[in-house]
Amino acid sequence: MQAKKKQGLFSGFLNNGNAYPVLTAVAAGLYPLLFYYTNNYKMINSWGHLGYFVSVFLLFPIAVFFLAHKISGVNLFKKFQPFVLPFLNFFFFFSYLNIALYAGFNWLRTLIIFGVAVLLAFLLRKFFKKIIGFQLILAVIGIFTLAPVVIKQLNYSKEWMAQPDAIEEAVFKKKPNIYFIQPDGYANFSELKKGFYNIPNSEFEYYLKENNFKNYPGFRSNYAATLPTNSAVFMMKHHYYNNGSDFTETIDARNVIVSDNSVLRILKNNGYRTFFLTEQPYFLTNKPKLGYDFCNFSTEEIDFVTTGIGEPKDVIKPFDNYLETYADGPNFFFIEIFNPGHITNTIEDSKGVEGERQHYMESLAEANKKLTQLTKSILEKDPKALIVIMADHGGFVGMTNTGESYTKNTNPDFVNSIFSTILSIHWPNGEAPEFDKELKTSVNLFRILTAYLSEENSYLENLQENGSYIIINSGAPQGVYEYLDDAGSVIFKKLS
Structure with missing residues (x-):
């Protein structure tokens, strides 16, 4: 019964017409954030870094996605609305992965990511919610990958x-x-x-x-x-x-x-x-x-x-x-x-x-x-x-x-x-x-x-x-x- 209920919730998420801008933003930033922390924890293990990365990888995209979704609902931009959140999700997701992999920003790679995001927004728009689900699954895996790293730090002995x-x-x-x-x-x-x-x-x-x-x-x-x-x-x-x-x-x-x-x-x-x-x-x-x-x-x-x-x-x-x-x-x-x-x-x-x-x-x-x-x-x-x-x-x-x-x-x-x-x-x-x-x-x-x-x-x-x-x-x-x-x-x- 519980499994059927969960399956129904997931099916409802895929088939309803809601856009979920906040969830889309979280899906774009959460896995890259966890990936970066897992691979660089000892370089960024301060409260200041945590505040910075949560702001950049989660709070900032939430604000951008929510605002962009609202603006795209205006009649002037209505025809672009179905593509806005998919584009932003792909662009932010791959941009953050780029930062996580190379520990820095690069204009050429960003322009390439921009073009790829535009293309994917048109090609994969119908499958977009499944992609959000996949990104969230990656984030869950990321939590399990990061957890041992943090636990090891917390249990670190100074003897x-x-x-x-x-x-x-x-x-x-x-x-x-x-x-x-x-x-x-x-x-x-x-x-x-x-x-x-x-x-x-x-x-x-x-x-x-x-x-x-x-x-x-x-x-x-x-x-x-x-x-x-x-x-x-x-x-x-x-x-x-x-x-x-x-x-x-x-x-x-x-x-x-x-x-x-x-x-x-x-x-x-x-x-x-x-x-x-x-x-x-x-x-x-x-x-x-x-x-x-x-x-x-x-x-x-x-x-x-x-x-x-x-x-x-x-x-x-x-x-x-x-x-x-x-x-x-x-x-x-x-x-x-x-x-x-x-x-x-x-x-x-x-x-x-x-x-x-x-x-x-x-x-x-x-x-x-x-x-x-x-x-x-x-x-x-x-x-x-x-x-x-x-x-x-x-x-x-x-x-x-x-x-x-x-x-x-x-x-x-x-x-x-x-x-x-x-x-x-x-x-x-x-x-x-x-x-x-x-x-x-x-x-x-x-x-x-x-x-x-x-x-x-x-x-x-x-x-x-x-x-x-x-x-x-x-x-x-x-x-x-x-x-x-x-x-x-x-x-x-x-x-x-």
Whole structure:
């Protein structure tokens, strides 16, 4: 009886003459909204984003559809009324899907969608209510797809962030200005000379040595991407990709990196001003609350729909201005530049193995130029600075695209191309601590620096192990695998 009643309601919906402008608008926007949230949740997990997307994907089309339907009821436009809602539905539905897929607006694609919407409105008008039903079914599927993503976020445990000692209460005995410069994807000098790279870079390596930087051969990252690496770096702890519970971006990573973390707490407890300068707002896409005192991006200038990657913003000039304005210190600068970066992410955009390698070489030269400018500015004004140049991961050179890294491959050149990272440090007065030999992977960087600045060696008792980890999707059961062990040897061990 219940099934027959539902069937009757659906049949009545299909066969009556009512237009349902509000339902038509909801059908156009709801599935694209859910689709976008499912695929980008960690970039847009704020109340501000929710309000924006509900307004744009639901409230705005409801207003437009309702108004258009009313206007088309006027005698002058009466003959167009049967086509108005179908056209608007197709146009908005495909326009929103376009935004969801490409995270942005494009005039050419919009014009194509306009033409397709006009054509479909004429061809499929008689089947329009069935299409609305199909769109609503898609939305129901979208709810079930999004629900696990949201539940995973809500159940996210922050236990991994707990420190095993009182390092957050460390008291610095010396307080130099600290400059943490992160060139994206910059492989270690030792790896650039061999393996899949074989890239000449001796001029910049020599420049650093001449200016009393100490280079650390064989240094590497613990993770294969920017967000998981930096969340581990600033918490000085392993998260193991959320213990294998997440196979995309690391949960809550942006908030960990720029809002609140162990490193920022230590610095603020020791009276440091904190500055975050970046060429791209990649860490800021979800508009997190900033834990830094100064940033060269304001949340207002970051679009709600964005990948966080676009035209790079200059960091050199604002950095020089900050150096002049806040010369007294102590200051901590986190400066992120997006050169040399890594090879392309997709096979469709790939220039092939050698083409990608050549592009990396060109971008490496640009990185050297920026790093030279930054370090020269620092050393001229602050010769006793603590300057750390450390990348987030390698450049993935030797592959056609970064997607290959998710397939099992235990070739040492392949693995080191992912994890090898530059580490070069200008120690104040050229005096590196004896325990700098412990600088092997990025997760332990700030614990070692804290021990150095506080002159408290007990913090070294809780160094994290130096394994390097990656997510594998093919060639082996899906999961998080240890690719390099504590000694830097290639292994392939699935985490339990």
